[in-house]
Amino acid sequence: MSIGPTDPAEKTLWRTQRQQVRKILWEDWDPIGVNDEQGASGEYDAYADKVTSMLREGHSTQEVYDYLNHVVKHRITVGPMLIWGKDTKLQLRLEAVGIGA
16 A cells, blocks of 8 residues: 555655655654664654655644654654653644645
């Protein structure tokens, strides 16, 4: 199953938006602290796909934060790291992507 639209124009837009989200997750989220390691640049790609889809479907940045917190706690298992309102840089950068409502 592929993620993202099938229309060529929408697919191009989706890829651009996904790249923006990927960069934000890499620079501002990075819960395991690998963004300064060579060869680890694809570490969060699966989450970028999901976050991009969530934003395009109209999910709020709060819902995205909740999803990322779930990932940290239950998939990466490094404990809760994100606190809504404390890390506003991630929130603002996600909102600046201009996807969703």
